[in-house]
Amino acid sequence: MAVSTPGRAHTYLSGLLFVMGALHFLAPKPFDGIVPPALPGKARTYTYASGVAELGVATALAVPRTRRFGGWLAAALFVAVFPANIQMAVDVMGNPKSPKAFKLGVLARLPLQIPMIIAALRVAKR
Structure with missing residues (x-):
């Protein structure tokens, strides 16, 4: 998997976080829908706050001087947003109108957080 490439993990993670962070502002509605309803x-x-966090972490990963700290921040961010990923999976699986392929994709996304967290920790420990 490209994300785990030792010399490039920070580049991939930074790019991913930058794109996703920007999307929180350009198209916030889908992100609003996965915020767990239990949150006050x-x-x-929450959509805007997580977008700011993703852009900030992307920047920290991109700057050599803050890259290691950015790795720690990225790992923490991936853990922090996991409840939203679970909420999305619950909502999609409970919707009989959701296509099977989409349901499979949403479920497959959950364990993909693990290699992203591992990649972020590798950046932090370099």
Whole structure:
């Protein structure tokens, strides 16, 4: 998997986080929909806050001086957003209108957090 390539993990993670962070502002509605309803306040607040966090972590990973710290931040961010990924899976699996391929993709996404966390930790430990 390309993300685990030792010399490039920071580049892949930074690019991924930058794109996803920007999408939180360009198309926030899908992100609002996966904010766990148990959280207090408005979903849009969490969408924007996580977008800011993703852009900040992307920047930390991209800058050599802050890259190691960015790795720690990325690992923490991937753990922090995991409840939203679970919420998405619960919602999609419970929707009889969701296509099977989409359901499979959403389920497959959950364990993919593990290699992303591992890649972030490798960046942090370099």
